[in-house]
Amino acid sequence: MVYAFAVPAKTLVVYYSYTNNVRDIVSELTRRIEADVVRIEPAEKGLDYAANNYAIGSTLISAIRDNPGDASSYPAIDPVNVNFADYECIIIGAPLWWSNMAAPLQTYLFHNGAAMAGKKIGLIVSSASSGISGVEGDAKRLVPHGDFLSPSLWIRSSQTSDASSMISEWLKTIGYVSMTGLKDISVDQNTGKYTVFSVSGAKVAKDALSLQSLEKGLYIVNGKKICLK
Ligand SMILES: Cc1cc2nc3c(=O)[nH]c(=O)nc-3n(C[C@H](O)[C@H](O)[C@H](O)COP(=O)(O)O)c2cc1C
Known part of the structure; x- marks a missing residue:
């Protein structure tokens, strides 16, 4: 006998925010989707990146532009612990600095971009007015x-307070719901194994699971509540 489960895929939102526009956007986003959220913080506290016509921010971005392959070009950030195997989709929330991705977030992606290989990556960018192609270029360079x-x-910064409908539209446009919606899990009662399939049919997990005592009802699989029908 084979039981059918359904379990949502997991999403990680990773962002940096200096003046809290991206933070507010991420709060709106996580009212709509279930996700774990990580905020990147620079190791050096209290810097005013905007003072003197964005002098510090500008220096940080120039250092990365001059030598993007060198770890020492990137400002230190507080350590963050993420197990990427837990996530199928990662949404990056980025402020734009001088047409590039804000430097502390670049640091994070410089060190972790390789671990995001094969993941679905969504990018949300906040800028005062500049177009975002430079930030997209940074994301693709750092998460190749x-x-x-x-x-x-x-x-745009001026749209932050009514970002709600833009986020909803975007989630529809990128097919977020169908992408991360429900994965099917088939369970073979005889072998006690379960196999997890993504909506696209790819096998994403296979493990031992004792099914001897399972009754119909709610269970937790991969940290999510599922309903055994
Ligand atoms: C160092 C620095 C450089 C910036 N450069 C630009 C820029 O070139 N063009 C632009 O439109 N906005 C620029 N901004 C504005 C930010 O992109 C904008 O305020 C954004 O909403 C900030 O997001 P946050 O509040 O999450 O930090 C810059 C901001 C900083 C701090």
Whole structure:
């Protein structure tokens, strides 16, 4: 006998925010989707990136532009612990600095972009007015094997307070719901194994699971509540 389960795929939102526009956008986003959220913080506290016509921010971006392959070009950030195997989709929330991705977020992706290979990557960018192609270029350089969702979502600072409908539209456009919606899990009662399939039919997990005592009802699989019918 084979039981059928359904379990949502997991999403990670990773962002940086200096003046909290991206933070507010991420709060709106996570009212709509279930996700774990990580906020990147620079190791050096209290810097005013905007003072003197964005002097510090500009210096940080120039250092990366001059030598993007060198770890020492990137400002230190507080350590963050993420197990990428837990996630199928990663949404990156980025402020734009001088047409590039804000430097602390670049640091994070410089060190972790390779671990995001094959993941669906969504990009949300906040800028005062500049177009976001430079930030998209940074994301693709730093996550070279990411499966980027198109288009990215560009929200200008002045639109932050009514980003809600833009986020909803974007989630529809990139097919977020059908992509991360329900995965089918088939369970073979005889072998006690379960196999997890993504909506596209790819096998994503196979493990031992004792099914001897399972009754119909709610269970937790991969940290999610599922309903055994
Ligand atoms: C160092 C620095 C450089 C910036 N450069 C630009 C820029 O070139 N063009 C632009 O439209 N906005 C620029 N901005 C504005 C930010 O992109 C904008 O305020 C964004 O909403 C900030 O997001 P946050 O509040 O999450 O930090 C810059 C901001 C900073 C701090």
